[in-house]
């Protein structure tokens with residue numbers, strides 16, 4: 001591996017805060033932080049700035065370097081450190097010229113991360129001491145928030161063994177044996193600026209800080225800050241949460257106080273979506289239980305914070321199922337089209353059949369190359385996976401543009417003009433003291449990687465009180481710091497995933513339309529697409545769910561044809577009905593005779609089949625029935641959507657994966673369909689020439705060895721408490 005020195009780089013660094021309309025087109029403006037060399041940016045060609053503008057959104061960090069020695073050094077650093085970046089200067093057509101070093105280049109580093117230029121410079125300086133340190137270490141993004149600023153500051157300083165107290169520094173660094181931690185200090189988290197919100201949307205781990213002498217349940221100011229921060233962590237889906245109970249010395253290192261706080265936080269968080277929650281008592285002034293054990297807290301048997309962060313299992317957090325390439329730059333190289341972007345989900349391989357969205361053109365992935373090859377160490381990749389940056393060859397003539405998303409034909413993101421969003425209005429960035437408000441009719445710009453799409457807020461469904469969860473359905477707007485559910489109508493289709501499926505492609509920024517500058521109003525998570533007429537309003541009925549004699553639920557069976565879904569579902573139905581519990585099987589075959597008789601087995605038809613079935617199941621569950629859906633439902637994304645439909649209405653939803661291997665299904669061949677599919681008489685048959693995506697975390701996983709249908713049925717009833 002090449003050794004290099006960051007100091008040899010003639011670097012310009014800026015964080016994009018504004019995009020700006022000029023006579024020549026859109027360009028970007030740095031946020032005011034300046035490094036000694038960054039003023040060379042002003043002299044940069046307008047063409048380069050336009051290139052950058054085409055690929056980044058506010059919050060991005062742009063690193064620019066030129067000269068034969070500087071560029072490769074920075075490129076290498078950025079690739080190693082961040083993984084997900086794109087570089088207009090790395091286009092194949094310009095690569096040779098770049099390698100000779102006479103052309104300026106730019107990289108957009110890790111969109112949505114909250115670096116200041118000061119942070120980045122410190123990072124470069126740190127890297128300089130040991131150029132290889134990012135070679136094998138895994139980068140883990142940590143954010144700390146939740147208590148009055150100083151408490152969070154102290155924790156970050158203790159974790160990163162720093163004492164510089166520089167207010168401009170928002171990011172600390174800490175190395176564990178296996179990892180390189182980048183720790184963003186978000187302070188109290190009560191008045192987030194866009195960078196904070198975007199950092200949260202990207203973080204692997206959130207450290208929620210709660211001083212030991214305050215409490216989450218009390219109406220204290222600190223408790224309020226903590227609860228708000230916890231809500232934001234949950235909303236943006238940070239997969240791992242560590243509650244750091246700080247200032248243990250102020251409560252005499254009391255174990256019972258720590259346990260009391262733990263109980264209170266656990267009880268409070270049951271209403272939040274926390275996947276992984278841990279607690280560490282901290283005496284941060286001396287870094288105890290942060291970087292080293294604390295003698296005064298011998299009772300604490302858990303790991304110290306740094307060890308915990310070294311060990312948290314983050315590899316499974318990445319979405320490695322749904323293949324997505326967010327295109328940030330396009331060009332041509334001889335006959336071929338070349339695109340540059342980051343893998344925002346799944347794994348892509350050379351030869352994969354893919355579709356370019358929103359256009360819908362089908363094509364095939366050619367050579368995959370790691371951008372670092374510009375340094376002369378060309379790396380052709382067999383496969384690329386999230387969150388890598390790659391350069392991809394496509395056959396000549398494919399229509400593809402920055403902002404497009406490349407996905408698999410059988411596993412597509414949503415391509416929609418109408419989206420259902422949870423938004424958090426973020427402040428602190430306008431600088432004019434004016435309260436930012438989103439309301440029905442507000443014009444905004446949707447920022448997705450590489451693309452800006454004008455849009456209108458079509459409806460404000462409710463404003464959410466993040467504390468009580470009260471939904472204020474008559475609210476007229478959302479002010480700074482407020483959270484709400486909106487629908488938005490985009491002027492052109494946008495390509496997104498549900499946030500639940502993919503945090504990267506499921507998060508968007510909403511920018512204000514204030515020519516000539518643009519500022520971020522809100523950072524939103526995508527609930528899903530909406531396609532209904534916005535003039536239709538929900539009618540509240542007088543009979544509520546609580547008035548009904550039975551509580552409903554949906555049990556969703558998924559698996560190959562012949563796996564046993566219907567047989568088990570029918571057993572459960574029989575058993576429940578015999579006990580007087582309303583239950584009903586919604587069987588794919590049967591639904592296709594009526595409700596879904598207009599649908600075939602194309603991917604799109606299957607999606608619609610699943611969507612309709614989920615909606616009907618939710619209605620029946622709402623009416624008090626245990627609905628047993630038996631549908632192959634081969635796509636993870638659509639099953640997730642079915643779950644969302646239920647979650648949104650507070651209805652229980654359980655996924656049961658009937659995991660019978662295809663060989664066994666084929667042997668059973670209940671309807672003789674496998675034989676026909678093998679003979680080519682049926683096309684697009686699941687498991688043969690149409691994909692089946694197995695669930696990752698079903699509530700119940702049934703395998704053939706579990707017993708006969710009746711046994712399995714009783715076990716499911718028991719396990720789900722039906």
Ligand SMILES: Nc1ncnc2c1ncn2[C@@H]1O[C@H](COP(=O)(O)OS(=O)(=O)O)[C@@H](OP(=O)(O)O)[C@H]1O
Pocket residue numbers: 560561562566588589592601605606607609610630631632633634671673682683684685686690
């Ligand atoms: N091409 C193809 N692929 C898969 N299945 C096929 C196909 N053609 C017909 N069938 C029969 O239709 C049943 C599956 O319908 P589903 O509605 O459950 O399918 S899906 O969820 O929309 O994928 C399935 O029934 P089950 O065996 O009960 O699963 C098949 O019998």
Ligand SMILES: Nc1ncnc2c1ncn2[C@@H]1O[C@H](COP(=O)(O)OP(=O)(O)O)[C@@H](O)[C@H]1O
Pocket residue numbers: 559560561562563564565566567568630668670704707708709712
């Ligand atoms: N443990 C089991 N659970 C469910 N079905 C089983 C089991 N063992 C054998 N079978 C048989 O497998 C077949 C499954 O068919 P079916 O329930 O129609 O599957 P699907 O609805 O998934 O297409 C039935 O003939 C059933 O009797």
